Amino acid sequence: NAPRDEVSAGFWKDVGVPDDRIAYLPAKDNWWAAGPVGPCGPDSEIFYWVGKNLPPAGSNKGSDPDNWMEIWNNVFMEYNRVDEKTLVRLPAQNVDTGMGLERTVTVLNGFTSVYQTEIFQPVIKAFEAVSGYIYGNNEAKDTSVRIIADHVRAATFIIGDPQGVSPGNVGAGYVLRRLIRRAVRHGKKLGVDGLFLTKPALVVIERFGKAYPELLVNRERIITELEREEAKFLETLQKGEHEFEKMLPNLLRNPQKIMSGRLAFKLYDTYGFPIELTLELAAENGMTVNREEFGEAFRKHQELSRAGAEGTFKGGLADQSEATTRYHTSTHLLHKALRMVLGDHVAQKGSNITAERLRFDFSHPAPMTPEEVKRVEDIVNEQIRRNLPVSMVVMPLEQAKADGAMALFGEKYESMVKVYTIGDFSKEVCGGPHVEHTGVLGRFVIQKEQSSSAGVRRIRAVLQ
Structure with missing residues (x-):
């Protein structure tokens, strides 16, 4: 129920843009919203001609969409969507603007796609070498190649981040898993058998490693995580197909030929079997799938995922009693000891603290050996015996990071943060509370080390 955005059109005309270069597109193109409800408004998009020669008179995104590439967008956040029929004006309105840097590089080089630039071409060449398919010969296959190149690059950066996540079933790990598995699925569509993701990933590391040295530092972790998830998914595909075959006799008895x-x-959540493959198998057997019912189940899964992400980094304290405060300080010692023994890839993924014990989740690709567990335990107890002082200062977040303080990936911090330092051993951004000296903690004992989720381990420990 919002009017057509004549205001933006008027400004474009005022600066000399001719009428036939301005296209009024439908809401699906010229309206941005954060979701079904919430802030939203019209957007004014800027396009660059990528067709041959100069654009003819009357050519614009509306009349000639294939020859115009969007490079910039301005969203005018004017409204709050209360429901699907009601918009109210926001008391504080703003402009959300952004330029596509890679698309700008594309047009400056005279290309029509970012995949023609030096950003993606080496990655595509690496995939050509393992697949035998040469990019540019078939549009449907080219789409698969572009998906693989884009998703492998994204996955490489996500895993290679200093606080990188591992593939999982919730939160950021779930996003990463979907990227990797979609790339694998498109590789299979192009006839690739076996593992292949590491080949283009190594090119990403080599090409971007100078600008992003963390990719070089975490090279082994990137390759290990990609290979593990790819192998796991290939096994998943086999299991999913087997489970579908087991379901098939009962499904075929349904006269409506509709799979619920x-x-x-269940195939998707339990076995990781993509809905797209379920649709294909159903179609091959003369059936359809109830997508609405699937979508409802998927939305519930997303809500649980978001809820889990929001609750992951809240300190995990049941209360702020003396006992939980002691355990909280112990998690800082444990975090640093784990990084010393296992490597700098270790990052806290969550904690849960009660007056009786601590539970600490951290990124690590494999079970700890008994020797590693013992070394971590000994390091923590050594710092307790040293009776190190615990101090706190408030400083800007960027200064804290520059000073070497560890901060939790995904946590939303204020501009000024508390930094707790434990002697010469540990420094972390943290809200507290903590003990004043480590000597009051008692003896630290690790009771169990186990898997929490893919790429995440869990330690349960007590103070005696």
């Missing part, structure tokens, strides 16, 4: 969304989601 509940069963499709």
